[in-house]
Amino acid sequence: MAQDRKRQRPNILITGTPGTGKTTTSSALADAAQLRHVSVGDLVKEKSLHDGWDDELQCYVINEDLVCDELEDLMDEGGIIVDYHGCDFFPERWFDRVVVLQTENSILYDRLTKRGYDGAKLSNNIECEIFQILLEEAKENYQENIVVDLRSDTVEDVARNVETLSNWVKNWQPVS
Numbered sequence: 001m002a003q004d005r006k007r008q009r010p011n012i013l014i015t016g017t018p019g020t021g022k023t024t025t026s027s028a029l030a031d032a033a034q035l036r037h038v039s040v041g042d043l044v045k046e047k048s049l050h051d052g053w054d055d056e057l058q059c060y061v062i063n064e065d066l067v068c069d070e071l072e073d074l075m076d077e078g079g080i081i082v083d084y085h086g087c088d089f090f091p092e093r094w095f096d097r098v099v100v101l102q103t104e105n106s107i108l109y110d111r112l113t114k115r116g117y118d119g120a121k122l123s124n125n126i127e128c129e130i131f132q133i134l135l136e137e138a139k140e141n142y143q144e145n146i147v148v149d150l151r152s153d154t155v156e157d158v159a160r161n162v163e164t165l166s167n168w169v170k171n172w173q174p175v176s
Contacts, residue, residue: 008079008174009078011079012097014082014101026039026081026083047066049062050066056120092142099150103152105130
């Protein structure tokens, strides 16, 4: 079972290709549901939980073991939203809901180019979205009944997603 019996608040993973609105959604949901938002990308930079810089992809090469060690106690407490563009290395037991945000390709392309993505970094991320790599990864690594995919094209989509997830949090019950 994915749920740790001593937790009184659920843990949520919000994943998706860069540019799908993970941080925006996570921050808004944390405020709405009184949960704590942890951005893995920020954590990796702040605590040097990486194995160096990848020049081609213009990002840190995260050390998954160090990230999991850093998060372990927090996740056991519960009430955490983890925001990251991958999901296959986190322990399954950590999460009660896994949310995969998806964005229409032309919207995603515009968002990523505004961030300065180009070359391999841009094409890899667009291909990841086209082929629904993160949705498949989530379904392969977590019980299918806890995985949900949500559209994240507009501000209205984000608001609806936050409302839907806030309601889910309110109705969540720990396993007795």
